[in-house]
Amino acid sequence: xxxxxxxxxxxxxxxxxxxxxxxxxxxxxxxxxxxxxxxxxxxxxxxxxxxxxxxxxxxxxxxxxxxxxxxxxxxxxxxxxxxxxxxxxxxxxxxxxxxxxxxxxxxxxxxxxxxxxxxxxxxxxxxxxxxxxxxxxxxxxxxxxxxxxxxxxxxxxxxxxxxxxxxxxxxxxxxxxxxxxxxxxxxxxxxxxxxxxxxxxxxxxxxxxxx
Amino acid sequence: xxxxxxxxxxxxxxxxxxxxxxxxxxxxxxxxxxxxxxxxxxxxxxxxxxxxxxxxxxxxxxxxxxxxxxxxxxxxxxxxxxxxxxxxxxxxxxxxxxxxxxxxxxxxxxxxxxxxxxxxxxxxxxxxxxxxxxxxxxxxxxxxxxxxxxxxxxxxxxxxxxxxxxxxxxxxxxxxxxxxxxxxxxxxxxxxxxxxxxxxxxxxxxxxxxx
Numbered sequence: 001x002x003x004x005x006x007x008x009x010x011x012x013x014x015x016x017x018x019x020x021x022x023x024x025x026x027x028x029x030x031x032x033x034x035x036x037x038x039x040x041x042x043x044x045x046x047x048x049x050x051x052x053x054x055x056x057x058x059x060x061x062x063x064x065x066x067x068x069x070x071x072x073x074x075x076x077x078x079x080x081x082x083x084x085x086x087x088x089x090x091x092x093x094x095x096x097x098x099x100x101x102x103x104x105x106x107x108x109x110x111x112x113x114x115x116x117x118x119x120x121x122x123x124x125x126x127x128x129x130x131x132x133x134x135x136x137x138x139x140x141x142x143x144x145x146x147x148x149x150x151x152x153x154x155x156x157x158x159x160x161x162x163x164x165x166x167x168x169x170x171x172x173x174x175x176x177x178x179x180x181x182x183x184x185x186x187x188x189x190x191x192x193x194x195x196x197x198x199x200x201x202x203x204x205x206x207x208x209x210x211x
Numbered sequence: 212x213x214x215x216x217x218x219x220x221x222x223x224x225x226x227x228x229x230x231x232x233x234x235x236x237x238x239x240x241x242x243x244x245x246x247x248x249x250x251x252x253x254x255x256x257x258x259x260x261x262x263x264x265x266x267x268x269x270x271x272x273x274x275x276x277x278x279x280x281x282x283x284x285x286x287x288x289x290x291x292x293x294x295x296x297x298x299x300x301x302x303x304x305x306x307x308x309x310x311x312x313x314x315x316x317x318x319x320x321x322x323x324x325x326x327x328x329x330x331x332x333x334x335x336x337x338x339x340x341x342x343x344x345x346x347x348x349x350x351x352x353x354x355x356x357x358x359x360x361x362x363x364x365x366x367x368x369x370x371x372x373x374x375x376x377x378x379x380x381x382x383x384x385x386x387x388x389x390x391x392x393x394x395x396x397x398x399x400x401x402x403x404x405x406x407x408x409x410x411x412x413x414x415x416x417x418x419x420x421x422x
Contacts, residue, residue: 015407093307093311104406180251197403205399
């Protein structure tokens, strides 16, 4: 695998392409062109070709791509040729939405545990997954060894939860709390604030640029 | 305002900076350095300075930035010096999570209506906002004229809902359904699939790169 840095925008688009290819596979389609992929994923044909070129030669000039093998290749690049164990901290509306998000399961993300501090929620199940008390995060995660911890708690709790996940050995964290969380250098974190997307829209509206 | 294209990553970071500055304002802080902003928002000092430089001269060398005026400037750039009316389509877990997302309200996004097809949900209220039947999207939105429509319905419904919002005059759409939606050139859309963020983590794990 090439060792130079692939742009993050490319990885995000690969993720979108692969979901589209998966849909085509289910529909029984076998070949597809870069312009068709582009049209159905909000990219341009040039982007599709350039994104794929980072990882090698796919497709045949004048024929297009084989849907199945392109899907397998992209899934491999994204690490989706295996299942990943996930825990979700926070069983509020967002945590529950994430627990039930069909997109996660389809992509091989297995929800192993949900944590919350609310005694009314603790002990209940969400699609077969038990809600445990947040006091047990370190203990349970040391045992389960999840690949990814998802944080969906109020902003002021986020750093404490991240620290507990890290203490339990979790090395990849997705933080949906509206507060940036700091982690040691050997832990990867993505801070996803949902307001950011709305504010790109308002920025464009304020600029009078609807492009 | 400068007319060249500002990188989207800059706009996303400005959104994060401004939320941090807002927190400082509430704490009564008056000056801040670019390195402090960087440290608390997951950016580098150089990024902070470069992002701000797109929009003019802020701060004083050796002194730093005035928290209040920097916050006001960024809020103005992001179009947050006014309130924006939003409607949310889909009152499933994700739609409800978005309806109650504290981050939206804090930033001046006013939820004006929620739509769903489920007769059990229609007529109920979420934080004072009534859930209306999705059959009324065109009628209600033609009247309310929301600035932004948020889509949180199953993938196969997303395009239909987008078409209805557009027919009612909505010109900015945030789509959380796991399906890319196409819109005419004069409508701006952001397709936000929550799996994408997980897959950037798995890509990095698969590459053995925890950076």
